[in-house]
Every structure is written in structure tokens, then in C-alpha cells.
Amino acid sequence: MILTLAVIFPLSSAFVIPLLHLYGSRGLRLFLPIMGLGAFVLTLAAAASGFGDYALAFFGGWPARLGVVFVADGLSSVFLALAAFGCGASFLYFYEQMGTGPWRFYVIFFLLQASMNGVLLTGDLFNMFVFYEIFSLAAYLLVSYSLTWQAVEAGLKYLVMGTVGAFFILLGAAYAFIATKTLNMAALAASFPQMPKATLIVIAACMVVGFSLKAGAFPFHFWLPDAHSSAITAVSALLSGVVVKVSIYSLIRVSLLFFGDALPSVFDVITVLGVLSLLGGHLMASRQQDIKRLLAYSTVAQIGYIMIGVGMGTATGIAAAVFHSFNHMLMKSGLFITAGRLAEEIKTRNIQDMKGLYYHRRGMVLAFTVLAAAIVGVPPLNGFMSKWYLVVASVEKRSFLAALALVFGTVISASYYIRVLSVFYTPGEGFSEHESRRPVLAIAALFSACCVVLGLLPFFTPIWELFVEVGSKALNTKDYIAAVLLK
């Protein structure tokens, strides 16, 4: 029940908002915070219900083979929690800034949240594609929401590339359906090992390319820097923090369920894509003068880190990838919120024009510093811990090249984040004297505090063992199949 609600509630919110608007702004003012909070709480509740054991929801009482089923396990739980926090932060940011005025934004926002929850929960391949379409459309609209020409162009680019990605996914799903006459993921997983090799390869290539395109991995990333940097701040934080992670989730889920046993060379492809994104993203980021573009390229690189973890295909690797996904949500949402707010206040995104910002916007710059240190991997912050686990995972698989790439990427990222920070801290003049409003500062402070806490927790609590359990459970396809099909 709770699983369905996590999708239905934001979805119905999206449809109720226009109605509320018709009856004046008072209703909106009353209900919007409730909707935001409700979506947050329900998503977290769905995450909690799936964390221990498999939680299932059958639509219309149809068994899994015939109808659509929602499944929550450890993997989707972590990503649901990630989505809840990321969406919550960007909802708060936008609500604080704009109030209830731009109601159309909230319609799209809740559509996005509902469809992301749907992707994370669904156990049906075609249903996943449908949710993908909804959430991609919502994302295109959000990117071009500000209607400046950059935003519209970026949205268009995202639309074209994203549609191509969606077609790849659809193609994969179609082939899978033709080959097995079923769309339920558990049933598909059960029948994949008996499939002819050629079919398997085509499906694998379609799926990997489709999800990499949506996630923005290296040779498919060209839409990402434009989209993430031209959007308004709240949307940038949402896109970089949450939206690409949803595609990562699908990549993990599909590659483990379908190809874990049947076609292990998929994981090599994912590793190579990861290394390429890492190097390409970092190298491009080191050239940027626009702070939001720099952060966007850094997202490409961090997706590379996560994909290296996925590509290891071991419990440690998946656990490290999931942990890094969560950390990256915190760091990159926080970075986009702080940097975006600073750029809005001084009306430029050029790094060179931000000289001496520290002396005028102390709180925001300090939060930015902590978050940047975390994403570079300064110990003992969370970025360091997740990179350490990624290194452990790649050493475990003896892929030293991936491990060296992780180290090398970290060195490059240190160089460009230090460039930004040194500009912030060099004395300079010419900013209006008003500090950011409190709520934004509170979000930024909360996220940077989370970075510190998550960095220290693995030393004192068995949190890492929890993640490894999530990873090994995600690897255990037999349990998944049994849980879904035998109920």
C-alpha cells in the first residue's frame, strides 16, 4: 500500500494543483507545503518498508506475471531515500524563493517526483519505460522552465538526446518481450540465461546505451552540461542530485538482474564507460569558467565513479556505488544550491567575477568549501570514504587501471576546485551587502553537516556493512525472482 502511495500521492498532487489554482491562491498556499511534506514522508516510508525484506504491491490483485507489480528491496530503498532528500531540498529551495506563485512549476515537479518513485519501485520493464517517459518529459520542461534562450536550447538538446536514449530502452524492452513473452522483470531474469546469445547481446547493448544516455556517461553526456547549467538553481540541484541517479539505479537493477549471470562482459563495458566519464568529465571541468558548467562536468565525472563501482559487479562494488550515489546527491545538490544562489545574487556565473566572495557571503562560501572538499575527497568527509570503498572494490576485482583512474581523477578535481576556492578567498570588492536568506543557508549547512557526519559514521557504526548487505542482496537474483513470482 505504502509503495503505491509513494507514486500516487505526488501524481495526484500534480493534478490537484491546477484545480486548487482555479479556486484562488489560498488553497495553494495551504496545501503546497503539505503536498511537499507528504511526498517526502511517503517516499521515505516506502524506503523504510523495503529496507529489511522485499516489500511488494500488486496492482488489482493480479499476480506478477500478468499485472504490474511494485517491488522495494534494499537497493531501491536507498535510492528512494536519496530521491526523498534531494527532491525535498530542491522543493524547499524553490518554495522559499518563489512561494506559491509559479504553480505550473509544482505540477511538473510533482510529476517528476512521482515518476521517479515509479521507476525506483516498479518490477515491470515496460512500466519502467513509461515512468521513464513521464520523468524525462518533466525534466525537459523543468530545464527550459526559465524560458531564457539558453534554457530552451538546453531543454531541446536534452529532449532530442533523451528521446534517443528512451528509444534504446524501448528497443531493448521490445526485444526482451519478443524473446520471452513477458515484461515482468523477475520473470525476464528467470528466462534470460536460456536466451540465445545474439539476442542477449543486442538487448544488453540497447539497455546499457539507453541508461548511459539518460545518466550522462561519457560519450553520451553532451546534453548534460547544458541542461544542468542553464536550468534554474533548484532544478540544477534536482537534476544533478537525483535525476541522473535514477538512471544509475535502473542500470544497476537491469544489469544485475538480466546480465549478472548471463552476460558478465556487460560489466566491462560499464567500467570502461565509467573510466571514460571520470577522465572526460574532470578534464572538461578543469577548463570551465562558468561555475555551474564546472559543477555539471563534475557530475559527469562523478557518474563515472559510480559506474566504475557498478562495473565491478561485486557486492562491494555495488555497495560503494550506492554509497557514492547517496553522497554525491548530498554534495552536488548542496554545491548547486550554494553556487547557484551565489551566482543569482551577484548576477554572474563567471568564476573570475567572484573574487572575494568569502568576505561578503561568509556562510554560503563556507558551506560551499565543505561540500567541495567532500567531493574532492578530503578526509574524513563522505566523499573520501566512498572513494576509498570504490578503490577497495576495484582492487578486489584486480582492475588497477580503474583504481588508478580514481586516484588520477581525484587529483584533477582537487586542482579545479582549489581554483574556484582560491578565487572565493582572494580579497575583492564590489558586492552588495546582503547575506543570503536564512532558509537557503540552513539547507546548505544541513547538507554540509551531513557530509561530515557520513564521513565519520563508517568509523563508529556498521553503516558500511549495511551497504554491503544492500549490494549482496541486489546481486542475489534468485531471491528477487522467488520473492516476486512465488507470492
Place this chain on the structure above:
Amino acid sequence: MRAMAFGDPVSMVFVASATVLSLAVLLYNEWYFEGKERKTFRFLTVGCWIASLGALFAQDWLVFVIFVELVSLTLWRMIAFADPKAALIYLLAQLGAAGIMLIGVAGVSLETGSLAMGPVPPEWRWFLLFGLGIKTAFPGLHFWLPKAHGAAPTPASALLSGFAVKLGVYGIARLGTFASAPELLIIGSAMALFGVSMALMQHDAKRLLAYHTVSQLGYVVSALGVGTLLGVAGALYHSLAHALFKGLLFLSVGRLEKAYGTKDLRRFGGRAAWEMPYTFIVFIVGALAISGFPGMSGFVSKVLIKEALMEKGMYPAYWALQVASIGTVISFCKLGYYGFLSGSKEGEGRMAREGFVCFRDFSGLLGMVFLAAGTIFLGLGAGAATSFFGFSASGFFARSDVFSSLFIVFLGAGIFYLAKGFLASGFKGALTLEALLSEALQILASVRSALVKMHSGSLRFYLALAVFAALAILCYLAR
């Protein structure tokens, strides 16, 4: 998992050197800096000290790497005050080193199931040695060191040379088993000779000292390579002694630099020995100690190291160290002569006047005197200090050792006297890895500009690339 503990003698020696040096640098800071910088440096010095204590008390490799990184961060901040670019190179080198160590640590933890500091399986030892080698400035991995030292404010140089690089040595000491490690012997001798020969070519006083750090660490590394108790004791003793006298030398050169506004030996030409007598005296103490003059700390530690080498019959390393000692003497004659004695130029301003006028001047001097006293104590009180390691040292300081040390000192001084004209300006065109490094950066830059060209904004190109990549993936999977 017990992450921290109060250590054994090995950590205590390093703790002692870190503490003494930090204290001296704290005192010296009061004289060296003005205003707000002084406050920042007080804070950073204490932070650096605390972080290095964390590294030295760490019981597992991961915690050790974390704290070493924190030390690097504080030092980076210090160097960045003077020269952000050199500081960045320093930090990136340290980060890379830490990353490579982490790969090794990950391997160790997977193979043995524990992260505890100590000897590691041979396959992973190389990763750790490589990472620690960057931190310790092995020849070939030392590219960051002269840059960082040349640029850093003097207190930061002292801390860097005094114990930041020692943390690498500490890690190597922890890697050791009581068995001889030929690779360390070779690396150590090479370091000693390489450092000294590079130092002879420098005319920047601080770079000269920096290369001597490489050379002196060569002694320590080769002593660790011997693998006997005596060797380890010599290494530890030399680490402690080196922290004190190298700190002392850096601080006294820092005073010269402030007084004459340059650190180029060719431009000093001052009468510093007459204008700054106290500085000159402590400099002499430091120079004698590094040359191994009897009665100074360097004498004791070098004798210990050489005895350890002789005991195991490792003569090539022994002679390499002897030659390096002669080079050391020559180079410090050069520094002393051109720095303090050679000319008649007058120093400028308040910085050149010496005395107990106000608290700040007094504090700066006190820091140096403190280190000098430590150096002399380690030299004269050798018996007490070596008994700390659990053996009697009385047999080592026989007449022959004294004579051989004196012989080296006088030989070096004589060579310097004869070849003074030749050494006056220092050679140019020193061979370094910097050229190679900049070559690598060039390649990286061209890769990057190719990438930038790819971001042409043309959607057709992006789609074509995506489709080609998809085909490539298909081909790979179908192979």
C-alpha cells in the same frame, strides 16, 4: 578496531621531533609574520602538529593516510600564502601519493583482512612504498619538493623538511620487518648521493637545504634497509636529529632572507656574521651537526648508521654515505661562506638588527636557540638518548669514529677552499623531472583541447557519436 593508541618507541621518537619542532616554529612565527598572517600561522602550525600526532598514533593504515593528508592540507595552506602555484603542485603530488597508498592499503585489507599498521604482503608493499616514496621524495619522485621548499615561507619549510617528509619515513619504518631490504638500501644510497649532488648545484639557499633533506633522508632510508636493531635505532636517531638541525638551518636562513631580502647565495654578500651574531652561531651549530662534527647530534646518528652498515658488511652503501657526507660539508661551507661571511653589504631595516629589543625578536631567537640546544644535547647526551632504545652506545664513539668524522669535515672544507671559485655561482641546468612532468601536462592539455573540440554544440555530431559508441559497445559484446 582500535584506531589509535599511544605508541611504542618508534612513534615516540617521531612525536618528540614533531613536538619540539612545532614549538620552535611557533616561537619563530612571532618574529617572522605580521598581523593577521601571524594568527593564521599559529593556528595552522598547531593544526599541523595535531594532525601529525594523529598520524603517528594511528594503528591502522587508513587512519594513518587520513591524518597524513590532513598534515598535507595544513602545509598546503601555509605554502599557498607565498606561492599558490607551488602549493597546488605540492598538494596534488600528496593527493596522488595518498591515492596510490590507498590502493595498496585496500589490497592489504582484502588479503589479510586487517588494516593494522605493520609489515604487509610483498605484492602490496610496492604500492605503499611508491606512495610513501612520493612523500619522502625518493629520487625521481621528488619533483614537488624543491618547488614547495623554494616557495614556502620559512616556518612552513622547516615543518615540511622537519617532519612532514618524516611521516613518509615513519610509514616506511612501519612497513619494515627485521630483515634486510636491499631495495631500501639502494634507494637510500641513491637518495643520499642524488640529494647532495643536486644541493651542490643550487644557489637558492632554501632549495639547497631542501635537497639536503633528500640526502639526509637517504641516510635514514638506507639505515632502515639494514634491518637490524642498530639500523632502526640509527634511522630513528637521525630522524630526530635531522628534524632539529634542519629546522634550525631553515630558520636561520629565513632570518638572512628577511634581513637581506633575497635567498640567492650570489646576492647575499652581507656581513651577516657581524650583524646577526646569534643567528650565525646557531647556524654554525646546525651546519656542524649536519656535517657530523663530533659532539653534535648528526655525529651520533651518522656513526650509528655507519656502524649498522659495517656490521652487516654493506660496504657500497657505506661508501656512498661517506661520499655524501663530504658533499654535505662542501655545500655547507658554501652556504656559510656566501651567506654570512663573504661581503660587506649592510642589511636593511628592523629585521637585520638583532637583539632582545622586544618580545618578538626575543621569541624568534628563542625558537632557534631551543633547537640548537636540542641538537647539542642529542650530541653530548648520546649515551642517555641511546639507552632509550635499549642498548649501550658507549662502544661506538671510539677514537676512530671521531677521527674519521673529523677527517671528512676537514676534507670537505679543504675541497671547498680549493674549489671556491668553481662553486661560487652554482651550476645551471640541473637535471630534474620537471621537464618530464611538463611534457606529461602538455599531453594532458592536448587531450583536453581535443575534448573541448568535441563539444561543438552540434546535435548531429552528438547523436552520431552516441550511435557509433552504441555500435562499438555492441561489437565488444558480440566479440
